[in-house]
Amino acid sequence: MILISVQEADFDTAAELAALEAQGGGGIASFTGIVRGEGNLLDMRLDHYPGMTEAQIERIAREAAARWPALLGIRIIHRIGTLTPGARIVFVGTASRHRTAALESCAWLIDWLKTHAPFWKKERFADGREQWVEARLEDIARTGASAN
């Protein structure tokens, strides 16, 4: 099972985990990203590249499935639109026969989403300031020579 969603709506983490548990494997790993409320953040808006975003995430999910053949399920949800502090922003869940493939592929997928999925965040602060989030140098470096 590979299931990708790019959506404005929130998601139900427990329901997503239950669906992964039903894949028949022995282990589930997941990562949930939450909007941090640092520096009087009012909200953030997520911009994306419609069409490419879904295709790009699906491409990498298939690559993960090839790298970790023990994987039984991959679920990725990335929200777009306006999100306030405390809101869930991203979910990566993996199911596999044993823990190693689930844990490793989950970490690899969220790293990849940070560096290779066409999303951009713009933050809005209580004092009226707005700014685009800059990519972290370590994330850019991790992109390495491969452009995809």
Place this chain on the structure above:
Amino acid sequence: MADRQLHILYFAWVREKIGLSEEWIPAPTPDVRIMDLVALLTARSNGHAEAFADHHRIRAAVDQVFVPLDTPLGDARELALFPPVTGG
């Protein structure tokens, strides 16, 4: 061939500085690299010049696949120019 168009998309602060989310230009010859085209685009407006002042801050996708800026455009139909991504 003369009327083939290249669809250019802009995202995040590149879009804001330019003031456009997309535009169409006559397709350059296939040997033109993305960075060469970006240099040419700076002449279109002050916003373009500001957006592309430092091409190290620009990333590109051709027909929805990430590519380095030194990639020739080939027969690309869609070029997207944007800052490094910040998802996740």
